[in-house]
Amino acid sequence: MAGRDDGAPDDIRRPLGIAYDYPPGAAAAVADSYKNSNLVMGSKKRIAGVRLVATDTDWTHGEGPEVTGTMMALVMAMAGRKAALADLAGDGVPTLAARF
Numbered sequence: 001m002a003g004r005d006d007g008a009p010d011d012i013r014r015p016l017g018i019a020y021d022y023p024p025g026a027a028a029a030v031a032d033s034y035k036n037s038n039l040v041m042g043s044k045k046r047i048a049g050v051r052l053v054a055t056d057t058d059w060t061h062g063e064g065p066e067v068t069g070t071m072m073a074l075v076m077a078m079a080g081r082k083a084a085l086a087d088l089a090g091d092g093v094p095t096l097a098a099r100f
Contacts, residue, residue, distance in 0.1 A: 014083050027071035028059045034078045035061050043078040046099045050092035052078075065092030 012018075031052075034043040049064040054071040067074070069088040076084035082100050085093065 022072045025057065027075050028054065028057055031059065031061070031071065031075050031078060034075065041079050043080075046080060047078055047096065050095050053090075065095055066090040067092040067096055 031054075034041070035047065035052075036044055047062060049062070051060065051062045051064050051066045052074050053060045053066055053068045054074055055068055056070045059071060059074075067077070067088050067090045069077070069084070073084045073087035077088060077096060080100060082097075085097050085100075088096070
């Protein structure tokens with residue numbers, strides 16, 4: 001099912017085991033909107049003090065202990081989705097996880 005767009009966001013796809021390859025540029029645009037916003041999801045506060053580094057596109061944000069992962073995993077973590085933590089690596093993951 002990779003590549004199929006059935007309209008379901010990743011927090012629905014993951015538990016159902018439905019794979020989808022998001023365009024990294026589109027996911028980066030979402031991350032850019034989340035990184036400076038505390039509105040609704042509290043992303044800005046959640047990611048404060050860590051450096052996010054995408055492994056599938058040229059995107060980074062912040063300073064501090066590093067959190068690496070795919071752009072979509074970073075977006076999901078920024079949105080407070082705990083399932084994304086399993087897809088992240090780096091010294092900053094415990095800091096980020098403590099904010100969920």
